[in-house]
Amino acid sequence: MPGAPFPGNQLKEYFRQTGEVWLFTVRFFREAIRRPFEWRELLHQCYTIGNKSLFLVGMTGFIMGLVLTLQTRPTMEEFGAVAYMPSMVGISIIREIGPVITALICAGKIGSSIGAELGSMKVTEQIAAMEVSGTNPFKFLVVTRILAATLMVPLLVIMSDTISLFGSFLVEHFKGEVSFRLFFNQIFRNLTFGDLIPATVKTFFFGFAIGLVGCFKGYYSREGTAGVGRAANSAVVIASMLLFVIDFIAVLVADIFYDL
């Protein structure tokens, strides 16, 4: 922050922002349950966040599965444990790598786009114009985006998991001559609900964090076009960091509920 040259000021700025984020979150929930609902805009945002990110997420997921299998295979072969490849890849993708990598990519794509979009609206005073025209800009812009991100990121993660498992299968099939059926039998035999449910639940929090940070940074961007860039940038950085914090908390919580 430009007005914070001293550590004391930086600390104060940090607490101020944290407080604002909290207020922003509370406001989101209040607005989200209050009529009227912006269904059309929500669907539009879902489309933008979900469908438009699908190719990117699918591509990275595919390569992720491919590379993970290719890299791990020689080591597993060394131990003569190549038969455990499918279950190992399945568990690591479903439980950790799929959700986290997909969420990081979403943070880069969705978080930055939301931050930049809202930031530019803010600096071009479109948000102010909406308020004047009687539309609730928070409801129309923020609530729909956060909700869309919260709903779509889990779906994107599921797609990404599936595609990366398929990528992994291709490697196994061509290198180890493992049949499709054996591959997926192995994966699902070793997966439990204790793997699938916590991994899916945490992706909702990932999506919420991405949407919230992007909207917050964009909604409160200042100082013209430079501020827009900063908003987009910090949205990605903070969202990515937050994802790992959430992931850590999710693992701790899952540890309590499931015997891992």
Add this chain to the structure above:
Amino acid sequence: MFFNPYKIMAKKTRNTVQLGFFVTIAIILFMVAAYLIGSYESMFSSALRISSVFHNVSGLQAGNNVRYSGINVGIVESLVILDDTTVQVNMKLDKKLQPFIKKDAVASIGSDGLVGSMLVNINPGKGKSTAVENGDIIPSYSRVGTNELLNTLGKTNENIELITNDLLLITKQIIKGKGTIALLLQDSQLADGLRQSVANLQATSNYLSASGRQLENIIAQVDQGDGLLSQLLYDTTVIDNLNTSISQIDTVADQLEPFLLELQQSANDISASSATLRATLEALNAGEGPAGAMLRDTAAANNLRQTLENLNEGTARFSENMEALQHNFLFRRYFKKQAKEKEKAGQEP
């Protein structure tokens, strides 16, 4: 773009359809995954619950696989510590397997490969038992765990080390030419002797082989029914005859028994008598007693002979005297009367 009024409705509809498609696919994928996981955890098919009691479950966890004859049939539902030495493993199996798992099936703890996760193996029992029922406790068999196996291996290794040390010493001694084995290896004379022994052995074995053939012939003959042995082996009448003979011998022996007892008694008596006789003879021999003295003492014998001669002479004279006395008138009457009574007694009976 969001505020662009051109064709906004048509585009929005198309987008919404695409969104719906995407959402549907993703949700279906999730449901499929959940169903697959659930089906492997036997959640949706009706379950057969059985348990088994172990002393050591070697790190078995709830959710581990249960195999019947090597096929995955269910999972471990829970582990319950019964007391300080026993753990009950509750298993949830596919209901369809109920007719195949018998009450005498044996559960054991195994692992999926050397480094794989633990699992419960159920193996069919040997007997013909009835099918297992819900809530049954089947017997368990504790296999040697990996840890115990490694411990044993460690001990074995130590022993092998000791043994190889000893072997090393022995080979060193052999190389130096000490001991019998060294002699065996290095002494050519001994080797010749050994060769000779082996040749002898071979000859013996040849001879044995020939004997074996002869024996074979004999057995073949016996098989064919020639000779006494064959009759003994195969002819049942011989056995009957033998039985009869033996029973007759038994009867005879029973009858003989009292005779033998008496004979025994007599022998005993004879033995006693002979012992007494021997003692007497010994005494006689030793010259003890008057008889002994008589036998041994020649002077006494001469005296005796003299005495007997005198006696002879005396009785002859006494006879003459008696004759004379009969004819004496004093006693003639008495003798006549006596002769008459004698005659009478001879006639009466």
